[in-house]
Amino acid sequence: MASSGTERPERQIMDAQEIQRSMSRIAHEILERNRGVGDLVLVGIHTRGVILSQRLAENIQRFEGSQAPLAELDINLYRDDLQARENPRVRPTKFPVDIQGKRVVLVDDVLFTGRTIRAALDALSDLGRPRQVQLAILVDRGHRELPIRADYVGKNVPTSLDEEVKVRLTETDQNEDVIIVKLGREIK
Amino acid sequence: MTTPDAMALGNDPQDVTLAGTASTRRNVLDLDDFTPDEIASVLDDTGAMVEVLGRDIKKVPTLRGRVVVTMFYESSTRTRISFEEAGKVLSADVINMASSGSSVDKGESLLNTGLTLQAMGVDVLVVRHPHSGAPYLLARHLPQVSIINAGDGLHAHxxxxxxxxxxxxxxxxxxxxxxxxxxxxxxxxxxxxxxxxxxxxxxxxxxxxxxxxxxxxxxxxxxxxxxxxxxxxxxxxxxxxxxxxxxxxxxxxxxxxxxxxxxxxxxxxxxxxxxxxxxxxxxxxxxxxxxxxxxxxxxxxxxxxxxxxxxxxxxIEAQVTNGVAVRMALLYRLCAGRGGRNGEGNS
Missing domain, CATH: 3.40.50.1370 (Aspartate/ornithine carbamoyltransferase)
Known part of the structure; x- marks a missing residue:
């Protein structure tokens, strides 16, 4: 979202350590549910989902001693709100692995309306036919507009529609935390 | 300035406004009104489109329901097919208009043809014309259509x-x-x-x-x-x-x-x-x-x-392949952000 530049109230809901703990718990849960690395492919959704998927892969490597293949997905070509996009950009989708018959774990930072995940599922089906698709998310903020839910959740955070959840990671932002910003206007 | 001097170093500065700002680009007429940053971002997007062209199924739903018309008043194989493929890979409906066999044969002017296509709800008009400046004329008079210059006279491509x-x-x-x-x-x-x-x-x-x-x-x-x-x-x-x-x-x-x-x-x-x-x-x-x-x-x-x-x-062959990807990136850029339906916050 574009920032208006005016001072807005914000509050922290996760700090760096909590993010780290959530990511290691989710890594354990993924391994438990899928009985190891086996057929796993971790697919990060640009931009922060890619970073989180890399962190999950590092954790899995540490816990299990074997590597889960990584892929990057950009969903901009699959969005249903093309007309509303200002300065649209597409980032490269990188799929070094075949997802045919694999268990894919989609990774993103915030789950909100579910439209990004809907777009990601469309994008995945153009790239192959995975045996199963699971969803790992750092923050679930509610307000779904589609029948979509996450399999692995870092933190459930009740929000109102005039708030925005921002995940900040050291790789892309200066801080490492999750904050809620009051927008002061209703977003539809 | 319907037929600018082909040798002129630049275009009439007032034409720059036809393109819109970088974040809301409306037309692609020449590169003189692109900033280096905008060129770099088009090239970045092109890289993402190259990936789509490398897939088994070369089709994404991005421009579903958009209409792209290629209007070529000069012969062309690669540019025309390249635009057609670019539009089709992005799921736009692409219509090719040849000047022969169309109402151009009956003496319809370029501008009236353009106005007709605008009235039909065309989103993007890809124009090649033997006269320098022809796409600028269309851009000035067709506010609801995005114009892409596919070669005008001796002027620009x-x-x-x-x-x-x-x-x-x-x-x-x-x-x-x-x-x-x-x-x-x-x-x-x-x-x-x-x-x-x-x-x-x-x-x-x-x-x-x-x-x-x-x-x-x-x-x-x-x-x-x-x-x-x-x-x-x-x-x-x-x-x-x-x-x-x-x-x-x-x-x-x-x-x-x-x-x-x-x-x-x-x-x-x-x-x-x-x-x-x-x-x-x-x-x-x-x-x-x-x-x-x-x-x-x-x-x-x-x-x-x-x-x-x-x-x-x-x-030389890579140039041809990349041509499709570049045109996809431009069609995407022009069709996105054209006002309209409700937006959305994160995820």
Whole structure:
């Protein structure tokens, strides 16, 4: 979202350590549910989902001693709100692995309306036919507009529609935390 | 300014407003109104489109329900098919309008044809026209349609220049400081003209070479009038190709049309071949690993030797592939952000 530049109230809901703990718990849960690395492919959704998927892969490597293949997905070509996009950009989708018959774990930072995940599922089906698709998310903020839910959740955070959840990671932002910003206007 | 002087260094400044700002670009008429940042971001998007073209299923739903019309008043194979493929891969409906067999045969003016297409709800109009400036006329009078210039007279061919820039950046890593020698009929080349804008904006060092009669002399004689920071102020002209090619990172041969000899621009094709054909021997003087490019269609054995055109240094086929991706990136950019339905926050 574009920032208006005016001072807005914000509050922290996760700090760096909590993010780290959530990511290691989710890594354990993924391994438990899928009985190891086996057929796993971790697919990060640009931009922060890619970073989180890399962190999950590092954790899995540490816990299990074997590597889960990584892929990057950009969903901009699959969005249903093309007309509303200002300065649209597409980032490269990188799929070094075949997802045919694999268990894919989609990774993103915030789950909100579910439209990004809907777009990601469309994008995945153009790239192959995975045996199963699971969803790992750092923050679930509610307000779904589609029948979509996450399999692995870092933190459930009740929000109102005039708030925005921002995940900040050291790789892309200066801080490492999750904050809620009051927008002061209703977003539809 | 319906027919700008083809030799003019720039366009009427008021035309710049036709393009809109970088984040809400409405038309692609030439590269003179692109900032280096915008060119770089188009090239980045192009990389993402190359990935889509490499898939087993080359189709994404991005432009579903959008209508793209290609309106070509001049013959073309690669540019037209390239735009058609780009639109179709993005799921737009692409309609090809040939000037023969259409109401153009009945004497309908370009503007009225454009107004008719606008009334039909066309989103993007891809125009090639033998008169310089024709796409500008349409852009000025069709506020609800995005215009892409697919070549206008001797003036500009911005999508070709962008695909050339992408191909160079992909192979060389960066355009900044690259020495690019453009050889041949620069005077009549809209490809060269758009490339001059793109290359100089991206910090490349451009050298033009060819017969003096085919050099844009205004670029030489008018140079004193150029402001020091004008992008063309740094462009070199050297009619001796053997000297110009030394240390080149890229050698781009331009198509030599046989009519040029009848027009008195050339003493003979044989002399042209002897002095300006891009050959293996000449390429040996360039930097090792230098790229050989050609916008097509080629006259093999005239402006470029056959062995070079299909040799290891040639990226001519990659240019064609990248052309589809560049046009996808531009169609996406023009169709997105055109106002309308409700937006959405994160995820």
């Amino acid at each position: 911005p999508t070709q220049a962008l695909l050339d820039l992408y191909t160079m950046r992909e192979r060389l890593g960066s355009l900044s400081g690259a020495r690019v020698v453009i050889v041949g009929d620069v005077l009549h080349s809209r490809v060269a003209r758009s490339n001059l804008w793109g290359l100089t904006k991206m910090g490349a060092q451009v050298v033009l070479s060819g017969p003096t009669t085919l050099m844009p002399l205004d670029l030489l004689s008018g140079r004193d009038e150029l402001e020091e920071d004008h992008p063309f102020a740094q462009v070199e002209v050297d009619t001796d190709l053997d000297r110009a090619i030394e240390g080149a990172d890229v050698v781009m041969a331009l198509r030599l049309q046989s009519e040029r000899q009848q027009g008195g621009f050339l003493p003979s094709i044989r002399e042209y071949i002897r002095r300006w054909q891009v050959t293996d021997d000449r390429l040996a003087k360039a930097r090792s690993g230098a790229l050989v490019m050609h916008p097509g269609p080629m006259n093999e054995g005239v402006e470029i030797s056959t062995s070079l055109a299909h040799g290891e240094s040639s990226v």
